[in-house]
Every structure is written in C-alpha cells, then in structure tokens.
Amino acid sequence: MSVQCPLCQSTHISSKNYGRKIGGTVGTTAGTVGGVTTALSSAQVGATIGMFAGPVGSIFGALAGAAIGGLVGGVAGCTAGTALGEMVDENILDNxxxxxxxxxxxxxxx
Ligand SMILES: [Zn+2]
Known part of the structure; x- marks a missing residue:
C-alpha cells in the first residue's frame, strides 16, 4: 500500500482507524449485550438438554449455553462493528x- 500526502507528496503516512477501533469496541459491547439476551435463552436450552444427564448436567448445560451465547454475540458484534467502522474510516473520516x-x-x- 503506497499512500501519498496530497500536499507534500510524503509517503510517511499513518492511518488513524478511529472508526474501526470505535466500531469494534461498540460492536463488541452491543454484541455481548445482545449475546447475553441470547445467552439467557441458550442457558435455558442448555439446561433443558442437560437435564437428561441429571441436575449436574443441567447446571453445566446452562453454563455452556450462556457462555456460548455471550461469546458468539460478542464476536459477531465485533466483526460487524469493525466492518462498519472501516466503512466510516474510508468514506467519512480523514483516515x-x-x-x-x-x-x-x-x-x-x-
Ligand atoms: Zn504532507
């Protein structure tokens, strides 16, 4: 990648990527919050499935369901937020x- 300064033609350029960083953070937060909501129902599903293995299975099922729900939400949110931030960086901000x-x-x- 060779980006050049339009004023002095220097190639010593740094990219700020503010949008990408903020987007990633906001996306992760939003995704985790959304994931927690999903996690609650995932926990219920996990607990229901785990019930076949007895009360201990039910607890582990609920924990696994909640962890997976929160994790998936966070990762998905981060990916979406980063992609959105990248778009903002490239199209709106002076990156x-x-x-x-x-x-x-x-x-x-x-
Ligand atoms: Zn310059």
Whole structure:
C-alpha cells in the first residue's frame, strides 16, 4: 500500500482507524449485550438438554449455553462493528495523517 500526502507528496503516512477501533469496541459491547439476551435463552436450552444427564448436567448445560451465547454475540458484534467502522474510516473520516506535514486526508478523496 503506497499512500501519498496530497500536499507534500510524503509517503510517511499513518492511518488513524478511529472508526474501526470505535466500531469494534461498540460492536463488541452491543454484541455481548445482545449475546447475553441470547445467552439467557441458550442457558435455558442448555439446561433443558442437560437435564437428561441429571441436575449436574443441567447446571453445566446452562453454563455452556450462556457462555456460548455471550461469546458468539460478542464476536459477531465485533466483526460487524469493525466492518462498519472501516466503512466510516474510508468514506467519512480523514483516515490518513501525513507524518511530515501533519495534513489529514482521505485516500478516496485524493
Ligand atoms: Zn504532507
């Protein structure tokens, strides 16, 4: 990848990726919250399935169900949030900063 500063033509460019970072964090949080809701029903399903293995199976089933629900939600949210943030970085924010002159720019708008 060779990004050049539109002002001074320097190739010492850093990308900020604010959107990607924020998107990933917000996505993970939202996904985990959503996942916890899913986890509660997953826990119920797990407990029901685990019941066939007795009371201990029921507890482990509920724990496994809740853990999987929260984890899947968090990972899915992070992926979606990062993808969304990447879009914001590339299309809305000035994602690149020239390390030579400090100019911020968006590579699609060059
Ligand atoms: Zn520059």
């Amino acid at each position: 690149f900063q020239c390390l030579t002159c400090g100019h911020c720019f968006n590579h699609t708008a060059q």
